[in-house]
Amino acid sequence: MNCIAVDDELFALKDLTEAITSAAPDVSIRQFLTPMQAVEYSVQNTVDVAFLDIEMDRLNGLELAKRLKDISPKTNIVFVTGYSEYALDAFSIFASGYILKPVSPEAIASVMDNLRNPVPVRDDPRVRVQTFGNFEVFAGDRTVHFSRSKSKELFAYLIHKRGTGCTSKEIASVLFENQPYSISIQKQVQTCLSSMLKDFKDAGIQNIIHRSYNCTSVDISMINCDYYRFIGGDPQAVNEYTGEYMSNYSWADFIIGYLDSKVL
Template identity: 50%
Template sequence: MNLIAVDDERLALENLLLKLKKVLPEAGIKGFTSPQAALAEIENGFRPDVAFLDIEMYDMNGIELALCFKKAFPKINLIFVTGFSEYAQNAFSLRASGYITKPVCVERIREELENLRNPIPEEKQRIRVQTFGNFEIFVDGEPLKFRRSRTKELLAYLVDRRGAGLTMAELAAVLYENQQYGRSLQNQLRVHISDLLKTLQRAGIPGMVVKRRNFIAVDISQFDCDYYRFLNGDVSAMNTFVGEYMANYSWAEFTAGRVHFKQQSIKQD
């Protein structure tokens, strides 16, 4: 499930995001203080199932933003979060799913998500990541092709990090371990990051990677991964591991050792 939250009061937004993550820790959650930034995110490929919207905002209010979301996603569930109850009638004229008055609490969020106007069908994820054996990415069942091998290795390392963000220097230390980190190396890395983002865009999966200034990570909610399922105790994933993890990359040996140790520990239990 993908959620998007928009509130131009940063503290209110952070509070809402914190509670959303408590209710749905595995969901893909995006938060914005700017309605325009939220609209840009969906134009870049993010597909929210539920939108939590403040109503009184500068430039564009929550009702206007909801109309834009409904135009893009007719079945989106709209939940308005506001301190002004007098807006309820306007909100429900848009066939909103719910209405929460501030301050928000976990119980009200959970109640609204359990009673959505438009049920969210369970869909098989388009992206499947294979880490046991060699590293491969499949989109709609077809292997994703990379123009540069280093670009593929970059994505592999981001997957290995399981959503943890990396700086340019941290990436360079792994991908170019024998080269001094300087301007030339920074330029090389920028080329490969740009190539990765373009590759994902062409494949129609731009949301798989999150890129900000000196920060890059994968969004683990966007894909299925045998390694992640293994860590979550999935029996079928455990059975597919036969000793090799991203065998095409030397830096993956440490994780391979951890996976092997965990598998042996489970067998002994």
């Protein structure tokens, strides 16, 4: 399920997002501080549920709801506000819910269980990546096979970097630590990259990698990763963490202290 949350107050938006993820940890949610950002996103993406503040500058929540409905009539609108006097206006737009602030996960869950336009169950198109414990990659219900162990470690490092581009020299320092960046090592890095890309092509997931001159990164929008969800505060991901992160690789050990501090 794809949701958006729109509020022009940063802390209110944070509270709303936390309540949504607590009530429905499996949903995908995008946050917007301005209504027009939400409109632009909705033109390009299917929005199943839109959680909207009402009193916002330039374009209020009621007007935003009408625009979102014009883009996609099946979008469920849920108004989240500190004022009860807008209720009649809200339901004239056929809203799925009206929640008064402060928002609670229980109120979110009640609305999600009674949407005006039920959301069809869709397969998650993203590649699932497991970093807690041993590092594993899944495309649908299949484990992605890596023909070289170093190619798998390379992808693990790209996941760890969370979309930041990595040069061949940086990759070499991780895969072949303590070895000088020689012509031979450069060739081995290119071999690992080529092997990884071939494995992804065979699995039908080649679009998860971005490459430019001497720079490689992962497209995090195509990834469903426990580590990313943990950082985002997803309670389910926090519960899944048991003190191990990419146990296959020694270079990942230093992040465990950070992860441990978040669950204490």
